[in-house]
Structure formats: C-alpha cells, structure tokens
Amino acid sequence: MNYTAEATAALDRIDATKPLVHQITNVVVTNDSANLTLGFGALPVMAYAIEEVAEMAAIAQALVLNIGTLSSEEIAAMLVAGRAAGDKGIPIVLDPVGAGATRFRTESALTLLRELPITVLRGNRGEIGALVGSGEVRGVEATGSEDPHEVAKAARDRFGVTVAVTGPTDVIVGLDRTLLVDNGDPLLGRITGSGCMSTAAIGIFNGIGGDPALQTALALATYGLAAERAAVDAPGPGTFRSRLLDEVAALREKGVEGVRIREA
Amino acid sequence: MNYTAEATAALDRIDATKPLVHQITNVVVTNDSANLTLGFGALPVMAYAIEEVAEMAAIAQALVLNIGTLSSEEIAAMLVAGRAAGDKGIPIVLDPVGAGATRFRTESALTLLRELPITVLRGNRGEIGALVGSGEVRGVEATGSEDPHEVAKAARDRFGVTVAVTGPTDVIVGLDRTLLVDNGDPLLGRITGSGCMSTAAIGIFNGIGGDPALQTALALATYGLAAERAAVDAPGPGTFRSRLLDEVAALREKGVEGVRIREA
C-alpha cells in the first residue's frame, strides 16, 4: 500500500469535510488538543456537561475520551456521550491516561471499555499493559519492560478493539492487521500531552471513516512527521511545542513524503 | 471621531489603572485569556467557586462570562457573580460559546441574558443567531449564512444590550450607534479561543468605563491589529499564537495607527 498517497488523501478529506471531533479530555491538554484539531483542518468541540454531551456527540464525526484528569462526574458524562455516539455509529477513541497508577484510573478505563463500543484504544505500554493485567506505570509514564506488540495484541484480544501502543515505534494491532509507525521525535517526550494529542489525531482521522487501524496509523505517522519537522534546530521543548502546531497545519502544503508505516 | 487617538487613550488608561477583570471562562482558553489580559496591561483573575465569586466580582472593574465548557454549577456561579457585578454597576460581557449547538448552551445563555444586566454580548453569527431564533452552528463554529448586521440588530432589540457579531468584519450594534471593525487576520481562525480572547479584550476595555459600543470596537480593533502584526511572516498558527501575545503587549510602544473602525 502507498501510505504517502493514503495520508495525502486523508488530509485532503479532513480539510474538505472538516469532521467535528467531540473531545472529553483532561485539563492539561485541552488547549493543545483543540489547536491540534484545528491544525489538521478539523473542528474541535470540548463539551463535558452531562446535560449536553449526548446531543453534542450525536452531531460529531468522532468522540475522543481521555481520562487524564478524570472525576466520577466526567466518567458519567463519558458514558452518556459514548452511548449516544454508539447509537449513531460514530467512532470512539479512548486514552486511558495513567491506567495502572491508581485503581480509580484502571477501573474507570475498564468500565468505559466494557460499557461503550470503543473503536480505538491508545496508550503507552504501561497503561495498556495495566488494562490487561501487566504493565508498570509511574504517575502517567510507562516504566515496565513488556514487549509493546504483545501488550497491544493482548488488549485487542481482550477488548475486541483496535489498539495502538505508542512509543519509539508505534504498534497498531487492528482486528485483521498490524501496522507499525516509525515517525516521531524524542522532543515529544519533553512536552506534556504529546500522547494525548496523538489520541486526538486518531480521533480526527477516524472521523472521516475508513479502517480504524489504517486511520490510526495515518494519524500517528503524520503527527510524528510534523514532530520531526518541528524538531529541526528547535532550541528546546517550548519552541518545539509552538512549531509542532505550525508543522501540523503545514502538512498538506509541504506534503507527507516521510511517513513511515509498515505492516508487521 | 479619531479612533486612533481613542484607542491610544484607552490603552494608556488601561495601563494606568490596571482594571481587574474577573473571568469565569472555559478550560480551553483560560491560560490564553489570562495572558491576553496581562498583555493589555490589565489584571486577570479567574475565580469560579460559588463561595467566592460575589466577593471577587464586587472588587473587579469588569466581569467576563464565557460558557465554552459550561456546567450547571458554573452557570449558578455566573448568576451569583453577575448579580454582585450588577449591584455595583460593573460591566458584564457574555460570550455564549456554542449557543445553538446544544439546548443546554442556548438555554444557559438565554438565562444569563434574562437574569443579569449584561452590558455586551459577543459571539459569531451562528451563536448570536441561535439566541434570536436563527443561525446554524456546528460544534462551536458558525456555518449559517445570515447577515451579521441583521443578527446583531435583532439581538440588540431582543435583549437590550450592545451586541458584537465578530467575523471578517466585526459588527457592533450599540444602543444608539453601529460600528464596524475591519482589523484581524485569517490566522485567528486557525487557533482555538481566538473568539474567547476577543471577548476578554472587550471586558478589559469596558473595565475602564466609556460607551460600551465604542469600547467594544476599540477592543476588537486593537486585538485585530495585534493579530495582523503577529501574522507577518508567521510560519503557522503555533508561532502566531505566541507572537499574538507579543504584539498585544507591544501595542502602546508601537502605536495603534492601523485600527480600522468606521460607523455603519
């Protein structure tokens, strides 16, 4: 498959259709995720109130759920939004931030996976590992040594969803194929919310339809490619963070030669 | 009227008196709005707890209410803060983010308009339209085709407040005059919260007194002028966002030749 052509077509389609991506996400990354969504040419909407999430999710093209600063009220709103999305066949992407660090996070993520028709689950090795009974997490950072491919496969088998375990190489285990993405830059690890932003990107690309594993790979590859470009001569993470948004917004103009996706 | 002189005088007065602008706003734009307020030389305070909002609003020079990530608790706090501001004659600026997208947003905005002595209502064409029974909104973006001047006039007549409908040309319909502002840059549409920041600017300029329509026009024109300067050679929205704050903070030093305000 010509992944450069696929990525180009996906970016064009996002730009043309401007999918509305409803995000119930954490307070650390709210602004960055909204800006990333605009950068890709899609429309973000951050809406959390239980009174309105069903209505908002039902008019969206994708729903992104991120438990980074979860509360019991927020989980309740996520369940309402997720059911509305499920009723309409709208893809749902879940980021179980910090699963394994506290029981509340692990159990909340498992509840969402059990109750909602999640399309894609994205986390680091420790977070996804915690959901399948392995994995070590310190705060919200993975510290264990599991093989990401094994962790992703175990989660796919357990939950029946497409799973992306991100790291130096991102591993995407879909229902019928496994894709690997080699894009990215170490500076992503020096800014907060870079994983959460990759989850938002997955929501955007799944908002235009298509195979969830492929769309997830295209999202991670283009986001990682923008990060590579932003990192060139970056004096540090602060400037990198601003340039990352510049480069995401410039992807269509500069082209996406350089996406590195391969089948496992 | 010499609007350049008016804008210069307003910026000087903000710098000299440092109005305290109490903002109950959404989580997407909180940081940007606080930085914008400091950039203009005013003092921001973000305070949401129902236990303290009356006390805080009463010592402020302006109150900004923004429903971008509303909750029922937040609306209750806005009502308490707004009544305290009203009792003291402190101007209140309302941004009905996403009105029309969900019933909860539309009804909450209408409740605030009915219960509080709002001074200025600022939104895009779709949001303001939704409050007067027209308008199409997708998430928080306007998509309809109404004439902004008609929408603003209808809202002014309905609610008896100064109304600003922002867009390529901002239309400000005051109680006895209509002003148009032509400043701004398309890059504002590529960063999240640019509308919310314009509302914060309106709060700042109304915090120094004066006619609400004129102060609103001065706020939108100087903010838009800073955006024009920030956009020069900007490589993308991330860098633009940082430079926008630089340029707001430099307005007094660089001067405001370039504000484009006219009577309709």
Added chain:
Amino acid sequence: MNYTAEATAALDRIDATKPLVHQITNVVVTNDSANLTLGFGALPVMAYAIEEVAEMAAIAQALVLNIGTLSSEEIAAMLVAGRAAGDKGIPIVLDPVGAGATRFRTESALTLLRELPITVLRGNRGEIGALVGSGEVRGVEATGSEDPHEVAKAARDRFGVTVAVTGPTDVIVGLDRTLLVDNGDPLLGRITGSGCMSTAAIGIFNGIGGDPALQTALALATYGLAAERAAVDAPGPGTFRSRLLDEVAALREKGVEGVRIREA
C-alpha cells in the same frame, strides 16, 4: 556555600531520579506547570479526584497544592492527598493564590496550613501577608507595602513552615536560616502563572530531599536564571513564555553559573 555547585548537583539528581511531582493546581497554569516539571527532568502528574489522590500522593516524591481556581471539592481532595503525603513523609508545597482577595481563599489556605504538615509555603507579599493578618491583594496581585522579610518571618513563626515570599528579590525564611535569591526577570510578571510555576519548581527540588529552605532557594534561583536567559532579545511575553521552557530544559547543558543566592 557554593550555590552553583549545589544547584548543579540538584539538577543532576532530579535528572537521575526523576521525582514524581503530584500537583493539584489551578486550570490557568496546569499545562505550563506540567511542561516546567518535564523541563526540569522530573515527572508531573495532575490528579484531582478524591477517589485517587491519596493513592497518587503516596507514590509521589512531592505534592504541590495550589488554590488558584479552588472549589470546595478541590480543597477536600487536597486534604486527603496531603494526609497521605504526610503519612509517607512526602514534602508538601502550598501556593495560597489570591489569599486575601476573598474570604474563601484565605480560609481555605489557613485550613490547609492547619490540617496538613506543609513543608514550604510560597506566595507573593500580599498573599502571605493576608495569612498573617496584614497584606493587601487585588485579585491575585500583591499591592501592599509590607517588608517581604517581615511578612515571611511572621508566617514562618505562625505556621512553623519554611516560607518563600517571592518578588524582585525572593526571601526564603527557613526554620534555621534565611536565604535571598536575586534571579529573575520583569517579563515573568507579564505572563500568567509565573508564580505558580515557581511553586512547582519548589516542589520538584524538594522532591529530591535536602533542607527545604536550600532546596527552595535552588529552585527559585535556577528558574529565575532560566527566565533571565529567556528574556534576552525576547520580543514580548508570548515568545518569552516558550523560551522560558527551552531554557529550563537547557539548564544542565548550559550550566548554572549565574544563580544568585545569598544568606540574609
């Protein structure tokens, strides 16, 4: 004492041990504080839910409590987290943002000081003054004229904790010594959350152990030194804010000649 050598050793130890800094902080500064923590080489975790804060605090190396956008639920969570930290001997840093501006803020800060084994209290002159019965605050900015040294000493005596009153010169009154820090730049006053970020830095440096007053001085001096470097040729506060994070992340590479700490 050779403070340059002390600061170098502290930065190396942070980088080597990556202390986990649990922060319950305000929505204005959440993103900046998390990025600052990563910039210093430590790990941030923002977790607020009462269901999980005890568990999270117990695995952290420091707990930072910041009441900038407090609510009664958040104060309740801070008490639970603080008790868990106290049980484990984990240092707790408190930032009483806006104490003196409203009764709710003053009383909440006093409750935390009374109920929890706070290690370091950090605020501006007005905030700390309000806690000892003097001080004037306008919103969250100090406006009074008290001598910062007197204010800090009064708070140390009243609460039995190390107190840092930050300003042009930071005054740190420990249990058995007083240190002064002369680093910093006026541009810090032009960005929101610069005080809150200094509190996060104090949490990071106290997360590696050592004398609280010394660790606090090292935190404020290195943070202030990074600000001085970021301010060189900065066109304004927006660009300065990005560069500040660049310079924090570059402290180990560039070295910390330039920290200005002295005994009072």
